[in-house]
Amino acid sequence: MRRDTFKKTVLFMDTTVSITVISSSYSEQQAQASMAKAFEAFRLIETLCSRFDEQSAIMQLSQTINIPVAVNPLLFDAIHFAIEIANLTGGAFDPTVGKAMEERGFNRHYLTGEHIISVWESNSSVSYKDIVLDEKNKTICLKQPLIMDLGAVAKGFAVDLASRALTHFDGFVIDAGGDVFVSGTSERDELWKIGIQHPLNRDETICSVQLSNMAVCTSGSYERKSPVNDHIHHLINPKTNEPQNELVSCTVLAPFAMMADALSTAVFILGKEPGIQLLEESELGGVLISPSLDVHFTKEMENYLL
Structure with a gap:
């Protein structure tokens, strides 16, 4: 049976987002319409969650203190999940690092070039515990001024939402920079093969995995450097407000992209031993790479490595 391949690439969230669909029964026009719906998920989540747009829902929320604010259910879910990961990691992962990121030069909008400088102060002692969620009413109350990242x-989250528009295809790949989700099978009716980038040589892979219906997300210190100091990367330890440097890369495999995305960052900040422990307790695959290029795998990775 013939299997056609359709692909489209769009810029969202400061990264190139590519979608590839494999179909034996849909036309190119139908495939393009489905991909357009999938890309709409990225536009929506960026509108809600961008720290680089003063008009975004999350930046508007940051300006209201000690008053419960009703927010879009998707934004509520994203913040709720971030706080769950913060609790799971004892605060090694913390969504309230926005001001620290801003102060280190990570405040430039990728489309306009405008630098966002918050007019309100954020106490250096803020943490995820200053965010109070009311699950019944879907409101969020900030106990003190803070900027969420x-x-x-x-x-x-956008990858997961986008995937819902593509489930009727024989297979698909959503590749949003370091966040990848694969479903079904490839054009050869095989499991998808995904290469994990070498942290020092962009054109090389350090290992590869074979899988389906799963997300592969990587956080690396090589991806984003501060424009004011190229020795500072974007993966900041919220307990010290300084970049974490025990690892140069962390890749996590999980059933959902939001889980893999958050945990790859959390494990990077936790470091090798506690990070591997967390992933193995969660029965997730992980690849942790040190600055000396020592590669460490969780036990679960044996099921996926080529």
Whole structure:
């Protein structure tokens, strides 16, 4: 049976997002319409969660203190999940690092070039515990001024939402920079093969996996450097407000992209031993790479490595 391949690439969330669909029964026009719906998920999540747009829902939320605010259910879910990961990691992962990111130069909008500088102060002692969620009423109350950064959640969340528009195809891949989700089978009716980028040589892979219906997300210190100091990367330890440097890369395999996205960041910040422990307790695959290029795998990775 013939299997056609259709692909489209769009810029969202400061990264190139590519969608590939494999179909034995849909026309190119139908495939393009489905991919357009999938890309709409990225536009929506960026509108809600972007720290680089003063008009975004999350930045508007940041300006209201000690008053419960009703928010879009998707934004509520993203923040709720981020706080769950913060609790799971004892605060090693914390969505309230936005001001620290801003102060280190990570505040430039990728489309306009505008630098976002918050007019309100954020206490250095803020943490995820200053965010109070009311699940019944879907409201969020901030106990003190803070800026949330959902960079480790939002892109994975968008991938998961986008995938819902593509489930009727024989297979598909959503590749949003370091966040990848694969479903079904490839054009050769095989499991998908995904290469994990070498942290020092962009054109090389350090290992490869074979899988389906799963997300592969990577966080690396090589991806984003501060424009004011190229020795500072974007993966900041919220307990010290300084970049974490025990690892240069962490890849996590999980059933959902938002989970893999958040945990790849969390494990990077936790470091090798506690990070591997967390992933193995969660029965998830992981690849952790040190600055000396020592590669460490969780036990679960044996099921996926080529």
